Amino acid sequence: MTNGDTSQMVALFESISLDAKLAKQSATNAKFSQNLAQVIELAGCTSTGLDDRKRGNLLYTVAGKFPPNALAHRAKVVADVMGGDLKTNAQLDGCFEYLKRLGGEALSEAEYREAGGIGVVVSEADIEKAFDAFLGTGGLGERLRQERYRLVPKLLKDFRDFGVNKWADGRVLKSTYDRKVLDVLGPKTEADSAKPKKKKAKKKEDDAGAGGNGSKSKEELRREEEENQRNADPHAIFAKPEENNAVHTTVNFSDGREPLRISNTKAELDRYLKETGGRYMTRFPPEPNGYLHLGHAKAMFIDFGLAAKHEGGVCYLRYDDTNPTAEKTEYIKHIEEIVAWMGWKPWKVTYSSxxxxxxxxxxxxxxxxxxxxxxxxxxxxxxxxxxxxxxxxxxxxxxxxxxxxxxxxxxxxxxxxxxxxxxxxxxxxxxxxxxxxxxxxxxxxxxxxxxxxxxxxxxxxxxxxxxxxxENISHSLCTLEFEPRRASYYWLLQVLGLYKPVVWEYSRLNMEHNVMSKRKLNRLVTDGHVRGWDDPRLLTLAGLRRRGYTSKAINSFCRDSGITKNDQLFPYHKLEHHARNHLDEIGERRLGVLRPLKVVIENVAEDAVELVQSKVFPGRSEATYEQAIGRYVYVEETDFREKDQKNYYGMAPGKTVMLRYAFAVKCVGFDKDESGRVTLVRCERVEVAKAPKGVIHWVGSERLPAEHRPVKAEIRLYDYLFNSADVGEVDDWLSDMNENSLEVVTGALLGPKFREAKIGDVFQMERVGYFCVDPDTTENTMVLNRTVTLKESVFTKGVKSGGGASRK
The missing domain is CATH 3.90.800.10 (Glutamyl-tRNA Synthetase; Domain 3)
Structure with a gap:
């Protein structure tokens, strides 16, 4: 719109007695200004203007709030405004609600007039009668007498909408309301006029006693906020199926044809609601041309989740299988299996074919x-x-x-x-x-x-x-790249005379340092850059599952990511956070060392075997499992230093540490090989009056009886798959791959309890991280994938020991 066009529009809008500021604001909005100009033309005021601010404001309301699916009736509403039948915004709102349900179908004059209160005369006596009835609802009369004039302004709005009052003249309603209030309460007293005293802030200890936040730590408040967010319903943004007669989209044409304002007619909607019972019907429609990834998990959460939120709601699993050259039975089976693993149960499994x-x-x-x-x-x-x-x-x-x-x-x-x-x-x-x-x-x-x-x-x-x-879908939900296709989606349904679902687009879920494009994932797999579709470095759901992520953690992350149209590029630690929360809850604790360093306890007999009880969930449960310890143990090599240092809690010459669940030992020396590498740490078992600050994990030796010997393991540690956070911005994306995205640690030793572990089991290896048993596990070697570290951080290689042992 040019400056000249804007000036003409401002002049036109001011000619119907709109406020100058409002007229200028209206002219800057191209779509609204076009609507308002059309309404003024329908009113016959384009050349003559309108010296009636009240009617001018009503025309402004018609331009802004008129339901687009009922434009065929706009001329009638404008005529009734100009003729004096529609005098208030409340009347317009009533008519708009009726017309929104009606759409473009033939109008019933009686229903229209009833909806807009046309011809309804509300006398002062009617308002007085309504006031008496109003005070009798929900104990409002008693509340008014208690709170007196402090409550009067709050009740006025509700009174305006009570009974026939919405059609009453506003000034008469207000004066009658004030008079009736005076009859009930009498004149204002000095106490009524006094300002209410501000409440003093309670002390922290009082807050704590009353359940307040005064004594809560930042961490407790953060967790409370996260819980509130989780309890909020992200699906509440979607309209009800019975409301699906609004205009879905406007299709403009280049040849001057009248734009299509596409919506369901009342008859189409009524027929649909009769067939479906008005229930929510969604679909999860993957194309079977690859494995599902984290973005599909979000789609499942939205599609299945919306249906699950409403009684009788259903969700199809529909394979979008229109391209036979790209689709495989392998992918079809995988999709159905992963949907079940994610905890979703389709109402029906269908195929586009x-x-x-x-x-x-x-x-x-x-x-x-x-x-x-x-x-x-x-x-x-x-x-x-x-x-x-x-x-x-x-x-x-x-x-x-x-x-x-x-x-x-x-x-x-x-x-x-x-x-x-x-x-x-x-x-x-x-x-x-x-x-x-x-x-x-x-x-x-x-x-x-x-x-x-x-x-x-x-x-x-x-x-x-x-x-x-x-398939009678009520809500067709898809990602934002499909938004430009709305026009073609609805044009085709309009041409074919078919029912039109609600389409709602949301932002794709993207993660830093990774890719989720099927094309790119397929390239990574087929070119051998990764070990397959279920490589734990990928964000495929098969890869995440193999790595040890649970479906509950993934769904929790999807819920936390929200349903929004804003671009989303999530940092990886957000996903790790949800994994860590759930694995902390379900992952039984075990002991194991990734890089073993041998320790001899010199004052323990060569054939000694002592059984100790280790906690399954320390601090949460009394459940234990049994481990054996003898003269030799293995500790993490990063838990020993040749010289002690400040704020270091591991082993060092002359220093005492606690072996987790066992006893205290004091380091008395160490041995090195020819290269200078420490090969053996010599200790003595000691009795201590007070437990040392340093507590380190360990495993027993191969000299113990067979059932107590450690389990040999290969540990796979994962780093970012790509170096750049936003891989989508990298032209040569394959050259951005992180060469150190996988580190394989051989020779790790695990506690004997690991012999009971099955493929897919998850554990917390104390002080090391959360791990999952990999399918590559053999009879001789257990393979573990590290899911996440114990604490929120960037990916770390090896054991992140910092100062050695944990502090007790």
């Missing part, structure tokens, strides 16, 4: 109605013509010719790549998703679900919206 017969019939219907044609342009030619916004040379071919060619395509009599069926949309549209999208293409390929029946296959653009409608 289940509807191929119906889709074909609808394509024929489109050709017959002039909305589709067979085109012989190549892919490159189609791209070129779209760049130039040029129509295909075959766009206007006769309907009969397209029908015959489409049938030949179906029968396999047309070569692959030489013809497509395209939707006749608008090649000059401002939205490139209206550039005559492909509806069908030829592919001589066996479909993993439909078999060999078809040699033409529908496109995603043709299939997705139609199947949503056929």
């Amino acid at each position: 289940d509807h191929f017969d119906t889709l074909h019939a609808l394509a024929v219907k489109m050709i017959k109605s002039g909305h589709a044609y067979v085109c012989h342009q190549t892919g490159d030619e189609i791209s070129e013509y779209r760049e130039l916004k040029k129509n295909s040379p075959w766009r206007d071919r006769p309907v009969e010719e397209s029908l015959e060619l489409f049938e030949r395509m179906r029968l396999g009599l047309v070569d692959e790549g030489t013809a497509t069926l395209r939707m006749k949309m608008d090649m000059q549209n401002e939205n490139f998703n209206m550039y005559d999208l492909i509806a069908y293409r030829i592919k001589f390929a066996t479909h993993p679900h439909a078999g060999d029946k078809w040699c033409i296959y529908p496109s995603y653009d043709f299939t997705h919206c139609v199947v949503d409608s056929l």
Whole structure:
């Protein structure tokens, strides 16, 4: 809009007695100013103006709040404003609610007038009667007498909406209300006029005794805030199915045609609600061309979660299987298995290919109605013509010719790549998703679900919206990159006369230092950059599961990420946080050392075997498991230093430490090999009156009886897969891979209790981290994947020991 256009609009709006500031604000909004100009034209005031501020403000309200799906009735509402039947915003709001439900269908004059209170006269006596009834609801009369004039302003708003009062004249209502209040309370007293005293802040100890926050630590307050966020319902933003008659989108055309303001008619909505019972119906629609990743976990949380929030709600698992050359049975089985692992139970498992017969019939219907044609342009030619916004040379071919060619395509009599069926949309549209999208293409390929029946296959653009409608989906939820496709989604359903679900787009879930594009994931797998789709460095759900992430932790992260349209690039520690919280809850504690250093306790007999009780969940449970300790033990090599240092709690010559769950030992010396590496630490068992500050973990030696000997293990430690936080900004993304994303530690020793562990079990290795038993585990060697470190930090290689032992 140019400055000249804006000035003209401001003058027009001021001519209907709008406030100058409001007129200027309105003129800067292109969409609203267009609506208001149309309303003024309908009112017949474009040239004459309107010397009536009240009516001018009502016209302003019509322009801003009129339901778009009922624009056919806007002229009537404007006429009733100008004729004096609609005098207040409350009346307009009542009419708008009625018209929103009605849409573009024929209006019932009686229902319309009743909804807007047209002709309703509310006398002073009616308001007085309403006041007496109002005080009788919910004990308001007694409350008014107790709180007196402090409550009077608060009750006025509720009184305005009570009974017939919403149609009353505002001034008469207010004066009557004030008079009735005076009758009940009498004149204001000195106490009524006094300002209320401010409450003094309670002392911290009082707050603590009353359950307040005064004595809570920052960590306790942070956890409380997180709990409040978790308890909030992220699905509350979605409209109810019975409200699905608003305008979903406006489709503009380049040739001057009237824009399509697409919505369900009242009849369509009523029919839909009758068929479905008004329940929430969603779908999780993955394409079976790869493994599911963390972004799909968020989609599942939204799709299945919305249905689960409402009684009777259901969610389909629908395979979007329109491309037979990219899809595999392997992926289909994986998806169903992962959905179950994530804790979701589909109402039905369906395939887009289940509807191929119906889709074909609808394509024929489109050709017959002039909305589709067979085109012989190549892919490159189609791209070129779209760049130039040029129509295909075959766009206007006769309907009969397209029908015959489409049938030949179906029968396999047309070569692959030489013809497509395209939707006749608008090649000059401002939205490139209206550039005559492909509806069908030829592919001589066996479909993993439909078999060999078809040699033409529908496109995603043709299939997705139609199947949503056929399956009675109430809420079609997808990521933001599909937002430009709203126009084509709804245009097709409008052309076919099908029910239109609500479409709602949310932001993709992206993580720092990793990728979740299926194309990139497939490249990583097929080119051998990772060990497969379930490589624990990937953010595939199979990879996260193998690494030790639980479905509960992943769903908790998805909930915490929210349902928003804002771009999201999450730091990895956010995901780790949820994993750590759940693993702390379920991961039994075990002892193990990653890089063993041998210790001899010289004053313990060679054949000594002492049984000690170790805690399964220290500090939370009295449950224990048994371990043996003898003359020799292994500790973490980072828990020994040749010289003691300040704030160091591990082993050092002359220093005493506690062996976790066992006894205290004092270091009396150490041995080195020729390279200067410490190979043996010599200690003595000591009795102490007070336990030392340093407590270190250990495992027994191979000299113990067989059932008490340590378990040999390979430990896999993971770092970021990519060096850059935002891999999407890196042109040569493969060159950004972190060469040290996996460190394999061989020769680790685990406590004998690990022999009972099964593949997939998760543990907390005390002072080391949370680990999961990997499927590569053999009879001779257990393989553990580190899921996360014990504390929130960047990824660390090896054991993050800092000053050695933990402080007791």
